[in-house]
Amino acid sequence: MKSTTIARNYAEALFEAGDAKGKAEAYGEILDAVAGAVAADERIAVVLESPRVPKPVKAQILADALAGAAP
Numbered sequence: 001m002k003s004t005t006i007a008r009n010y011a012e013a014l015f016e017a018g019d020a021k022g023k024a025e026a027y028g029e030i031l032d033a034v035a036g037a038v039a040a041d042e043r044i045a046v047v048l049e050s051p052r053v054p055k056p057v058k059a060q061i062l063a064d065a066l067a068g069a070a071p
Helices: 002-020 024-040 042-049 055-065
Strands: none
Touching: 002 024, 024 042, 042 055
């Protein structure tokens, strides 16, 4: 339950950021794409959910994966 609440908070913050830039729909598409990738390949979820993988490493993985597609 806690992770769902945290995810919702981050999603809302992302949508607010997108809305402020007039790009809420594009940000929503990015969220959908990431969610789809996580659902399609369990290895992605394992890495992103693992407490053994440092947050900076997770951030770099996401940055590399979304390069050119997301701000």
